[in-house]
Amino acid sequence: MKRHFRPAMTWLHDWSGIITGWLLFAIVLSGTLSVFRPEITLWMQPELTRQTVDSDQATEAAIAWLSAHASDSPSWYLDTATPRAPFTLAFWSDKNGYTQRPLDPVTGSPDGLRDTRGGEFFYRFHFELQLPYPWGRLLAGIAAMALLLTLITGIIAHRRFFADFFTFRPGKGQRSWLDAHNLLGVIALPFHLMIAFTGAVTLASLFFPWSATALYKGDTAGMQHDLNPAAIERPRSGTAAPLAPFDAILHTAQQHFGKTGIAQIAVVNPGDRAAVITMTAGNEDSIGITSHTISFDGPTGAILAEHIERRPAIMTYNVLYGLHVARFAPGVTRWLYFVSGLILTALIGTGLRLWTVSRARKVSHFSTILVARLNVGFIAGTPAAFASYFLVSRILPAGLADRAGLEIRCVFLIWGALLVFAALRPVRKAWPEILTLAAAACAAVALFSAPWHRAVDAAGAIIAILLAASFTFAARRSSLKNRII
Amino acid sequence: MATTRYRSDIAIRTLTGIAGGYLLAALLSVAIARWLPLPRIEASAAGMLAGLLAWPPLMMTAFAIHSLPRLCAGFALAGALLAVLSFWPV
Structure with a gap:
């Protein structure tokens, strides 16, 4: 069997690569650009010239504007302003369906800011491919698995793994393309493997839902509650009630979260007596996403539930997810993600090119x-x-x-x-x-x-x-x- | 003709790797989730990650094992074992 192993893996590498390569090229390139998602949004919003923004004031302004203009929306979702993205990014429903817009940090209004998806376009395309749910995500998930397969079989196919690291023979046609392909693969191999696997993890619940299906037997609400015990779901009551003063709620959340701050805010049933405000802590001192969550009762501002993630399997999942989306990453790490992403893009490009050259x-x-x-x-x-x-x-x-x-x-x-x-x-x-x-x-x-x-x-x-x-x-x-x- | 045989060999291996590999990985995720002595959500997450890790090696196995009958027998046996573990009433 040994005699057949490497040729078989080489064959598999070539074919899985050529079949998924073009799709992966576009996915990886858009993902690489998504590293600078808020920066691209900012680039596309020349009106946003303010350098520093008070995140809480921007949130309050956003909530005030949404209360006045989007009270019919069943929910609002906010990404709070940060030094990287000095605007609140809001997601709400209006008469044309759901819309996502940056809100001015002072007025809380989208007026005066041009209508653009900004960096969100690359981010969404990266895993939804501009296709309807769930097809784009399924395709992206399968592509991530194929990338992982192609990387592993590529390592096996690559005979002189470390010796070739110092080999580049330019101007020699096929030989040079193979040298370049090998070099690009080896130089950032840990990143390539990590990003392929964690990419599959982010979409795993879509194509490996079976363990949860077997244990929860269709009890989606129960599963959601177990996944994040601080995520409170309750139906609209029909009785109107204004939201409690937001500055006090923000202050409480900031005290609980400490220096990581508030990253995301969801307001479900705004303007109703059953309104729930859920805040998720930032990622600055943890790789994993959603490490700390608090839910508030909308009309009173009282804490309904708080959850700090400490369960090993869920934490593993959150850390793998966090490694992929890299919200934890400080400046240098973000640039490493960007450069490694470009290397992976070039790795796929040279691989596709080798097919025709050879x-x-x-x-x-x-x-x-x-x-x-x-x-x-x-x-x-x-x-x-x-x-x-x-x-x-x-x-x-x-x-x-x-x-x-x-x-x-x-x-x-x-x-x-x-x-x-x-x-x-x-x-x-x-x-x-x-x-x-x-x-x-x-x-x-x-x-x-x-x-x-x-x-x-x-x-x-x-x-x-x-x-x-x-x-x-x-x-x-x-x-x-x-x-x- | 050798090419017809070669093509059917490739087709069977591809099907075994993709569909069979997926099925085995899915069964593995269920079996792990059911038998891990953990809270439901923890076991579900662990099973899901295990399934994810299992699929690519299974795909490789479908091309690594030289004898086609042995490959299919191996996948069928593993599938039967995992199915028993997944559906055994507890």
């Missing part, structure tokens, strides 16, 4: 041509389409109706157009053309960051210039002679 002699085969064309469309087209999102966001007039929806439609229109272009155009021409387009789009993002006053604009411009330089380099390399495919 089959260059079978250039006339339909499958090789199909893979080559999809490679151009996805590897060069996805970054170009994602960069165009930033441009569209700056170009569309601020007051446009359904502006947020229009932005996202533009991204998919551009992405689709690039995929069609890559499908029709000769491959060796399409590579430099779309890569040049991606470079130009990134350079334009740097220009549109003007006047570079805010930190996010300056940092965004620097990243965009670095990416533009990389795409220019790639475009030049790809237009060199003697390239067959």
Whole structure:
């Protein structure tokens, strides 16, 4: 059996990689951008120039505005303002269904802030793929499992694991691509394995619900209660009652949470006597998510329940989840996540590219041509389409109706157009053309960051210039002679 | 013809790995959840994570074992054992 093991695993690596590679490329790239989700939202909101914000005052302003304008919504969900994201991000239901908008930290109102999904677009796309529930999440979960499988089989396929770490032979065609692929894989291997597994964990309840089904036998409410004993669910009473003064509730929560502060606030049944306010502590001193939760009675402000997570299995789950979403991460760690994410994106890209490079002699085969064309469309087209999102966001007039929806439609229109272009155009021409387009789009993002006053604009411009330089380099390399495919 | 045989071999292994592997992983998650002496929510979470960890190695096993009959027998046996553990009335 030993004789067959490595070839079998290599075969599995190649095939699981090629089947899920394009989807994973888009998932990993959007996930990498999601590391800077609040910063991207801020970049797309040039009106938000305030540097420091009092989180509690911003929350109070948001609650006051929602009480006046969204009292019909069955619930409100708030991500509180932080130094990274100096605005309250609110999620509520209006006559058009659920909407998510940043609220001004002083007025508590979304008016005056342009309608954009900001960084939330990449974050949602990363695991929902713009598909209806649950299909996008299922697909993303399966893709995460496939990534884990491809990584493990890749380690087995890789014969000289540590020796090759110091090997890079540029300009030698297939050999160079394999060297690059190996190097990218080994250099951030712990990150790759961690992010693939924890990514699957975040969606696990969707495709491995069976243990909970077997033990709870359909008692969803009971399971929800056990999962977080401080999450109180009670039906609307029908009797109106205003919320208790919010500053006192915030003060109590801050005292209980200590220096981690309040990260999330849910108000269920606002304006009703059965209103419940649930606050979740921040992530600054714990990797795991939802480590501390408190529920308040809406009309009185009395504490209904408090829960500090100490149960080993749930804590393991929360820590794995927390490792993936990295809300705990201080600045340096966040940059490491971003760079490692780019390395994983490049790992997948080089892997896809190797498929065609190693089959260059079978250039006339339909499958090789199909893979080559999809490679151009996805590897060069996805970054170009994602960069165009930033441009569209700056170009569309601020007051446009359904502006947020229009932005996202533009991204998919551009992405689709690039995929069609890559499908029709000769491959060796399409590579430099779309890569040049991606470079130009990134350079334009740097220009549109003007006047570079805010930190996010300056940092965004620097990243965009670095990416533009990389795409220019790639475009030049790809237009060199003697390239067959 | 060798290619037909090769293709059916691949097809059976893929099906065994994906569907059979998923089924075994799901049964494992239920069996663990039912027999761990922990509160319900803890046991559910532990079982779910175990299932998640089990699926990729099972997929690899479907391609690592050279003899197809032995592979299918092994998966069937493991499935039967886990099914008994999962559905045994307690």
